Amino acid sequence: MSFTELANARLETIGFRSTAPRRAVLRAIESASAPFTVEELLESLPGVGRATVFRTVKLLHELDLLCRVPLEDGSIRYQLSEGEHHHHLVCRRCGQFTEFTDLELDARIQEQARAHGFTLEGHAVELYGVCRSCAAGGL
Amino acid sequence: MSFTELANARLETIGFRSTAPRRAVLRAIESASAPFTVEELLESLPGVGRATVFRTVKLLHELDLLCRVPLEDGSIRYQLSEGEHHHHLVCRRCGQFTEFTDLELDARIQEQARAHGFTLEGHAVELYGVCRSCAAGGL
DNA sequence: ATTTATGCAAAATCTTTGCATCAAC
DNA sequence: GTTGATGCAAAGATTTTGCATAAAT
Numbered sequence: 001m002s003f004t005e006l007a008n009a010r011l012e013t014i015g016f017r018s019t020a021p022r023r024a025v026l027r028a029i030e031s032a033s034a035p036f037t038v039e040e041l042l043e044s045l046p047g048v049g050r051a052t053v054f055r056t057v058k059l060l061h062e063l064d065l066l067c068r069v070p071l072e073d074g075s076i077r078y079q080l081s082e083g084e085h086h087h088h089l090v091c092r093r094c095g096q097f098t099e100f101t102d103l104e105l106d107a108r109i110q111e112q113a114r115a116h117g118f119t120l121e122g123h124a125v126e127l128y129g130v131c132r133s134c135a136a137g138g139l
Numbered sequence: 140m141s142f143t144e145l146a147n148a149r150l151e152t153i154g155f156r157s158t159a160p161r162r163a164v165l166r167a168i169e170s171a172s173a174p175f176t177v178e179e180l181l182e183s184l185p186g187v188g189r190a191t192v193f194r195t196v197k198l199l200h201e202l203d204l205l206c207r208v209p210l211e212d213g214s215i216r217y218q219l220s221e222g223e224h225h226h227h228l229v230c231r232r233c234g235q236f237t238e239f240t241d242l243e244l245d246a247r248i249q250e251q252a253r254a255h256g257f258t259l260e261g262h263a264v265e266l267y268g269v270c271r272s273c274a275a276g277g278l
Numbered sequence: 279a280t281t282t283a284t285g286c287a288a289a290a291t292c293t294t295t296g297c298a299t300c301a302a303c
Numbered sequence: 304g305t306t307g308a309t310g311c312a313a314a315g316a317t318t319t320t321g322c323a324t325a326a327a328t
Contacts (some may be wrong), residue, residue, distance in 0.1 A: 017282060017327050039317080049285040054318060070209045073259065089257050099257055105247045109266060112241055114270045117271030122211065124265045127248060132256030158308060178292080178311040180291050193293060 003030040003080055007065050016059070021048045023054040035069060035077040035097050038129035069097060072128055087125040142169040142219055146204050155198070160187045164195040174208060174216040174236050208236060211267055226264040232273035 001009075003125060004026040008018050015024075029036075030045050034043075042053050060066040067081040069088055082099050085106075089098040105125065113120035140148075143165040147157050155161075167183050168175075181192050196217060199205040207225055207277040221238050224245075228237040244264065252259035 004258070015282095019283060019326070023283065033276050036193065051286080051319075052284055055283085058318095069265075070213075072263075074207070074209075074215065076213065087251075089252065089255055091257075092260065098257070100251055100255065102247065102251055105244065105251065108241065108244045108247055108262070112226075112239055112244065113228065113268060114184055116237055118230075118237070118240065118266065119269040119274050120266055121231065121268040122170070123267060124209075124211075125248070125262070127252055127259055127262045129188055129252060129256040129260040135256070152321080154307095156307060158302070160309065190294075191309055194308085197293095 003065075005116065007060065007063075010063065010065070017029075019099055021052045022056055022084070024048055025053060025107055026060075027068065029060070029078075032080070035079040037075065042080075042118045052133075069126060078102075080121055089129070091131035091134055092128055093130050096131060096132065142204075144269055146199065146202075149202065149204070150198075152200075160191050161195055164192060165199075168199070168205065169215075171219070171239050174218040176214065176216055176224055179218075201256055207255055208265060209263075226266070228268070230268045230269065230270035231267055235270060237270065 003113060004023060007022060007026050011022070012018055025041070028073055032041075032044075038054060038057055041057065041120075042050060045053060050110075059065065061068050061078070065081055066078050067124075069077050069079065069090065071077060071090065072084060072092075077095075077097075079097055084101065086099045086101045087105070089100065091097075106123075109123050112118075112119060140258060143162065146165050147162060150161070151157055164180070164187060169172065171180075171183075177193060178197055181189060182186075184192060193220040197203060198219070200207050204220055206225075206227075207218050208216050208218065208229065208231065211231075216234075216236075220237050223240070224238045226244070230236075230238065245262075248262050248264075249259060251257075254274055260263060
């Protein structure tokens, strides 16, 4: 089942309507080859209104279907979420994100929260650097 | 030595001038009781121009004298940096940040980068939840 | 038929920039 | 006296909102 179908089904289940613009946004997200800004998504969807794209992105992010990654310069990019909780390696060169999960890392984070009497409800980890292929040949 | 003095000295060393508006911004940052947005900082400095506040914040952030913390809602808050590399516990209730360092956590991150052939150049870790005092009595 | 979603354009944010003036060195 | 910093207001960039219309259920 594709992301578009899956997300669409999920939306319908919760009571949202399956509309043509919504599906267009889902397809655009699915076919994105790299993490995108809302602006870029907007450009790839000339037929869909600004507000609709923003509203859909917000919706998908709230439903955890889309992950939002803050870059070092303060800008925000989105990427289709691969599912569960994960972290990102963000390449400064090509801009690609690589997802990873690390239970030990999460445990360490949980431990820090505990040590500070902090009730942990969420966390974000982003690594910035240069990915293997960029380091190798650059592109 | 206070933050204001320290930051001022640091700026002068690098060749920036010590000006009244700049010092006013430094003092406002030093006396902030909680992480602030640029807008809040602006409001606390009615005599200083918008542009100057933005320029100063950017400058201090680049010099690592100020840390920039992205909140879950996408907004950005700043806090005087306690110095070296660290991470944050962000309380969703009161908005206070607690800094912590964790070498083991950093090592784990380095290890993940290595495992992915990624040249690590920086990373950010934010924990979100409820701090001890908010969980206890609220405030 | 209802009710939700859309599209537009306007408004609200948030941040940067150009430029004349001013202050620091 | 040079050069860098400031303040203003204007321009950009980014996101949200109001509202009439259109589409989904």
